[in-house]
């Protein structure tokens with residue numbers, strides 16, 4: 331094979347992405363290497379996906395073992411890994427039932443469809459309204475960009491589906507004013523990820539639960555980014571002590587293999603009867619076998635507890651850098667989903683940090699123009715945190731000089 335170059339991307343790919351200038355070819359743990367053998371520390375984790383880093387032995391083992399046996403059957407047959415994974419997820423959460431799909435958007439699509447259908451079956455067609463929050467992100471399908479609270483992702487794709495409204499996040503009064511007996515569901519991220527790494531307030535999420543109960547509306551938690559250990563609990567709702575009716579999960583669920591799931595209770599699951607919804611690849615044995623290995627690793631004793639310790643280490647390191655250079659307005663987030671908002675002097679320059687970090691051998695993320703985002707492997711070694719932060723500091727020093 332002749333050498334693939336970054337320039338070729340522009341020749342053959344739809345220009346909806348603007349990938350960085352390097353082409354990674356190998357990963358191990360929290361380190362990644364490009365075509366030229368340059369090594370990078372990974373604070374991005376494939377956008378909160380590689381929760382166990384790269385090429386984790388247990389995941390490689392699950393993938394290769396399953397890969398030699400059975401990849402796909404479609405849902406005209408069930409399979410062992412799908413049932414085993416569903417059993418594990420229902421044992422570990424509020425849920426009684428699971429629907430598998432392949433991405434976060436699809437998990438939300440299933441959640442929103444279930445909410446509407448449940449309202450339709452139990453209260454009639456007028457109860458169809460969905461309330462979401464400004465700044466939220468729920469995926470890129472037409473339904474999920476419509477429900478998402480960021481207008482830029484809808485522009486030019488209208489007409490979008492109706493019956494959807496948006497209110498400010500963490501504003502219980504605004505939600506109380508918007509909800510009615512016509513509301514089928516409220517959907518929120520317990521921590522807004524793409525919108526800037528903004529944790530929901532506990533009283534807010536509790537209040538949403540009460541509002542939904544009062545109006546027979548379903549509470550959907552989009553945990554596509556906050557789930558699978560990211561906050562130090564398997565799911566963020568467990569940390570908050572507020573239980574949704576439906577939960578969507580993806581990203582880290584496959585640790586890098588595409589899989590998504592919608593979790594719900596028996597009572598609501600019943601509204602998606604035979605033939606009402608589906609996905610060809612959803613619940614395929616290969617994805618479910620890998621995901622089961624992810625869940626098994628993450629729930630091993632000590633792994634989730636260590637997320638909080640690593641979070642402290644990260645925050646401390648970021649604070650030390652901020653003390654010296656004065657770049658942040660605030661560092662926020664939970665567990666290993668951290669956002670550092672730039673102060674007025676650096677407003678709008680988050681992208682510059684991405685580029686500068688890459689030059690120093692560090693992969694990281696942003697969440698909008700003002701927030702630097704960190705979502706490393708949940709098992710990143712302390713030494714990699716320290717060295718990654720040193721590289722980050724060098725990047726900051728260059729930008730500040």
Ligand SMILES: *Cc1c(COP(=O)(O)O)cnc(C)c1O
Nearest residue numbers: 433434435467468469523554555
């Ligand atoms: C990433 C994300 C999605 C979309 O997931 P895809 O797998 O890209 O479809 C949905 N919701 C949240 C909160 C996300 O962070």
